[in-house]
Amino acid sequence: MIDLSANNDGAPKLRVHEFYLGRQPILDRNQALFGYELLFRNEPVGPALITDELSATAAVIAHASQLGMERTIGDARGFVNVDADVLMTDIFAFLPPQRVVLEIADDVVATPALQQRMQELASHGFQFALHGDHAQGQNAALLPLVQYVKMDVHHTPLSTLMQLAPQFHQQRKKLVAEKVETREEFKNALDLGFDYFQGYYFSKPVIMSGKKLSPSQLAVMELMTLVTSDADNPEIERAIKRDVSLALNLLRLVNTPAVGARQRIDSLGQALTLLGRRQLQRWLQIMLYAEPSKRGHSMTPLLMLATTRGRLLELLATKLRPREPHAADVAFTVGIMSLMDTLFGMPMYEILGQIPVIDSVAAALLDRTGFYGELLTLAESLERIEELDHQVLPALRELAISAEELVELELAAFEWSDNVVRYAL
Incomplete structure (x- = not known):
């Protein structure tokens, strides 16, 4: 230096x-x-x-x-x-x-x-x-x-x-x-x-009464329901194939460097086998922000922000709760979902009425409480650091993580998000 x-x-x-x-x-x-x-x-x-x-x-x-x-x-x-x-x-x-x-x-x-x-x-x-x-x-x-x-x-x-x-x-x-x-x-x-x-x-969410999800968003949501309800792989694959743009977009996303696959994924069956259910759910969550019709427009920064939040929360949870294998997945979901009120133009409580989530996720998204709520608050404070920098240090102390460790995790999240968005758009 x-x-x-x-x-x-x-x-x-x-x-x-x-x-x-x-x-x-x-x-x-x-x-x-x-x-x-x-x-x-x-x-x-x-x-x-x-x-x-x-x-x-x-x-x-x-x-x-x-x-x-x-x-x-x-x-x-x-x-x-x-x-x-x-x-x-x-x-x-x-x-x-x-x-x-x-x-x-x-x-x-x-x-x-x-x-x-x-x-x-x-x-x-x-x-x-x-x-x-x-x-x-x-x-x-x-x-x-x-x-x-x-x-x-x-x-x-x-x-x-x-x-x-x-x-x-x-x-x-x-x-x-x-x-x-x-x-x-x-x-x-x-x-x-x-x-x-x-x-x-x-x-910031612009609430629009009576707003409906686009056809591609509905297709992704229906697919997420199949994934979380333990439908078998052939049924999930058939559902993906019914929407050509969905299938192509999913294949593009799962071949990004951010996935880290050792070989190119050329088929939906291969994607389902190699990714596993939790990883597939992650890419479906990301795809909600990456609609083909929105490319190059306002969804670009929202996609960047959501993927950065999701990845940062995942890395923080991995570091802070290494013995809880599902904590990282839950944290990623909280980060991604935290901007869905803006994405859908709907209040968060209405979204959670349509997308079932566990109590700790709901507490984080609605009230910023619990472990995942603390992680989300830290991420939001970093994004608005000019106004909220006074909240960062108390959050670091509460989570027992150093500023040096945080910077390294942020850089990793920035890099991962940039790879996702570059290939998703």
């Missing part, structure tokens, strides 16, 4: 195990995944307390990059916050320049030395983002060097957005709407010509 204390002899060296990370999706105008903002937080305990979050960011970037940046962002762009001190370090030797956007911190001052450093990094292929309210005044000199301007659409008056958005577009800047929390905020930003959108508006 690089030593970021070179400019401050009194500063303690940073230790990776003091940090945990969050990953927030950035979507394009079609609501397909474009990138992620990577958010790093230092664990506020221990002898080497680090108060500078951006220095903490640099330390964890170095570690994450050594583990493989593709595990963190897959094929997407990574937006990383940096301040003036970090910009002057050699941290960027760890980063793939064509895949990373350096997001300039709000307190950075546009000194000649900083501008020169940004030009140097740009020559290596790095791009930059700047917040709109800091792209004026003394920092206006940085604007020609940046490609993206981010604007907080949740807290900025619509009249201000209407005034500034055309100005930045005139200067050929890509506009990123951040903190998009409602469908209305998304629509307003879309109408104003914003190019990218960051926030969890897409994961």
Whole structure:
């Protein structure tokens, strides 16, 4: 790891195990995944307390990059916050320049030395983002060097957005709407010509009375019922074959690297034999989010979020309850099902009325209680780490897991989810 204390002899060296990370999706105008903002937080305990979050960011970037940046962002762009001190370090030797956007911190001052450093990094292929309210005044000199301007659409008056958005577009800047929390905020930003959108508006359920499942979703649900009711393999295979798109999609999914099959699975019978019932149920749950008609649209981030949650909860349960073989399967189900209210546009209690689940799953999904509820709360806190980072450390203590272990499990979940979505869409 690089030593970021070179400019401050009194500063303690940073230790990776003091940090945990969050990953927030950035979507394009079609609501397909474009990138992620990577958010790093230092664990506020221990002898080497680090108060500078951006220095903490640099330390964890170095570690994450050594583990493989593709595990963190897959094929997407990574937006990383940096301040003036970090910009002057050699941290960027760890980063793939064509895949990373350096997001300039709000307190950075546009000194000649900083501008020169940004030009140097740009020559290596790095791009930059700047917040709109800091792209004026003394920092206006940085604007020609940046490609993206981010604007907080949740807290900025619509009249201000209407005034500034055309100005930045005139200067050929890509506009990123951040903190998009409602469908209305998304629509307003879309109408104003914003190019990218960051926030969890897409994961909030929009309840639609009388909404019915699509034919493909119904087919998957019926198949899940057969699997869980111990129907024999020939009956399940016949049910799959009745829906050609379902059969093709299932074969595509079970041949992803995420399955880890040692040989290619070419037939439904082979898939049923090699996967087993619990694994088949898992892929059916994923397929609910991967409808062919929704590809490239709003289901993409929802599929990514659901598979990441499911895998992270599975890995946590495996680590924390190694002697309970079914705990990992239950945890995966909780993670996947936790977004079905958004997927179906129905209240969770109505969904559970149609999909029988055990009491511990229902408690986790409805009340966030019990062991699986604690895991789900931790995953949701990591997703919204800017607002909920105060919940992460108590959750880690309650579960008796270190921040270092959590980061490793997160990276594994990110990598697995990216493989699933890449092949599912």
